Amino acid sequence: MEIHEHIIELPKKVYVGNGILSKLRDYLFQLNVLEPVLVVTGPNVRKIVIDEVAKGLNEIGKIEFIEVLDSSIDEVNRVEEKAKQLNPKFVLGIGGGKTIDVAKYVAYKLNVNFISIPTAPSHDGITSPFASIKGLGKPVSVKAKMPYAIIADINVLSSAPRRLINSGIGDTIGKLVAVRDWKLASKLTGEYYGDYTASLALLSAKHALSCTRIIHRDLKYSVSLLTEALISSGVAMGMAGSTRPASGSEHLFAHAVDLLQPNAALHGELVGMGSIIMAYIHGINWREIRNALDRIGAPTTAKQLGIPNDVIIKALTIAHTIRPERYTILGDRGLTWASAEKVARDTGVIE
Numbered sequence: 102m103e104i105h106e107h108i109i110e111l112p113k114k115v116y117v118g119n120g121i122l123s124k125l126r127d128y129l130f131q132l133n134v135l136e137p138v139l140v141v142t143g144p145n146v147r148k149i150v151i152d153e154v155a156k157g158l159n160e161i162g163k164i165e166f167i168e169v170l171d172s173s174i175d176e177v178n179r180v181e182e183k184a185k186q187l188n189p190k191f192v193l194g195i196g197g198g199k200t201i202d203v204a205k206y207v208a209y210k211l212n213v214n215f216i217s218i219p220t221a222p223s224h225d226g227i228t229s230p231f232a233s234i235k236g237l238g239k240p241v242s243v244k245a246k247m248p249y250a251i252i253a254d255i256n257v258l259s260s261a262p263r264r265l266i267n268s269g270i271g272d273t274i275g276k277l278v279a280v281r282d283w284k285l286a287s288k289l290t291g292e293y294y295g296d297y298t299a300s301l302a303l304l305s306a307k308h309a310l311s312c313t314r315i316i317h318r319d320l321k322y323s324v325s326l327l328t329e330a331l332i333s334s335g336v337a338m339g340m341a342g343s344t345r346p347a348s349g350s351e352h353l354f355a356h357a358v359d360l361l362q363p364n365a366a367l368h369g370e371l372v373g374m375g376s377i378i379m380a381y382i383h384g385i386n387w388r389e390i391r392n393a394l395d396r397i398g399a400p401t402t403a404k405q406l407g408i409p410n411d412v413i414i415k416a417l418t419i420a421h422t423i424r425p426e427r428y429t430i431l432g433d434r435g436l437t438w439a440s441a442e443k444v445a446r447d448t449g450v451i452e
């Protein structure tokens with residue numbers, strides 16, 4: 102068997118627990134965080150966590166905050182300009198996926214340490230060495246910095262709006278399809294398939310499925326399970342050196358919808374919906390995925406998201422063009438309009 106040559110990137114420390122943001126100061130000392138520090142956050146998040154964060158950062162020394170509105174290259178450039186003036190030793194990203202991506206990408210460009218402090222369990226970029234930046238020419242993620250450390254406060258994460266929590270479940274359930282696509286590609290094209298990283302991604306998906314059964318009675322425990330699943334999916338990406346274990350045809354559908362109708366839905370919501378359709382095409386248990394998403398109130402129909410049927414069908418017909426180098430069940434030619442309409446109707450995604 103040929104040995105695949107690769108570099109494994111992993112975070113140095115991962116702190117997970119209830120109310121641990123109050124110990125931010127201690128963690129930063131443990132991590133030898135040196136000033137100046139640039140804190141990248143978002144306008145909503147800043148209001149929610151600012152007091153706790155400010156307390157923790159008080160004794161560090163020179164700190165500056167910057168708020169980002171989206172994960173566009175323009176926002177990256179703005180944060181980078183600020184960073185160049187400050188010359189930070191550490192960049193902290195505090196917020197949802199977009200904020201973390203911008204912070205992570207700027208830290209990568211300037212080669213400074215990055216600490217990931219998620220405030221919503223909505224995506225697996227919490228730990229991955231990749232960032233989704235809009236305006237770089239492709240709707241998919243690019244190489245960025247593996248977080249030096251992650252501080253995941255379950256109190257904060259479980260207080261996030263339920264829609265964001267559900268979205269993280271959708272992003273994670275997507276791995277059931279992504280791993281299928283990867284295995285298929287390895288059989289058809291000879292692409293390297295990493296058994297270990299694929300298993301890790303699948304394990305995350307299985308735990309996300311369990312979350313859908315227990316979240317009604319134990320939100321905090323479910324969010325802690327989900328957070329670990331998101332972290333280990335990110336670790337799978339770091340080990341694989343690519344997002345392959347975590348992103349297949351279900352993500353291509355999500356990226357395609359995002360291109361056709363930007364901001365129509367959260368990333369994980371579209372991934373969840375894409376997973377239903379792609380599982381159907383793979384011939385695996387798509388009903389289990391749909392039922393799991395229904396159970397938690399995550400969207401399983403285009404109507405729930407206010408997305409017109411034509412957008413869903415068009416997205417399915419262009420999904421294979423989004424990342425042609427990554428083979429999936431959609432093949433090289435993708436779906437015709439008629440077959441896209443049929444799969445979307447058969448799965449109940451469109452009426």
Ligand SMILES: NC(=O)C1=CN([C@@H]2O[C@H](COP(=O)(O)OP(=O)(O)OC[C@H]3O[C@@H](n4cnc5c(N)ncnc54)[C@H](OP(=O)(O)O)[C@@H]3O)[C@@H](O)[C@H]2O)C=CC1
Pocket residue numbers: 142143144145146147149172196197198199200202220221223224225226227229231232233242257258260261262265268272367368369
């Ligand atoms: N790098 C990677 O490997 C991955 C990247 N992604 C990317 O992540 C992004 C999706 O992230 P997602 O988090 O879903 O969306 P956003 O980052 O857009 O966050 C959605 C909203 O939630 C708010 N928010 C965050 N935390 C809280 C909280 N605790 N309470 C109240 N509001 C909160 C944010 O506020 P505010 O306005 O303050 O930001 C924002 O308005 C996509 O761009 C996707 O491509 C997804 C998966 C993997």
Ligand SMILES: O=C(CO)COP(=O)(O)O
Pocket residue numbers: 225226231233240241242272344347348352353
């Ligand atoms: O969202 C991701 C993993 O959940 C990253 O996927 P992409 O590489 O397709 O952007």
Ligand SMILES: [Zn+2]
Pocket residue numbers: 224225272348352368372
């Ligand atoms: Zn994703």
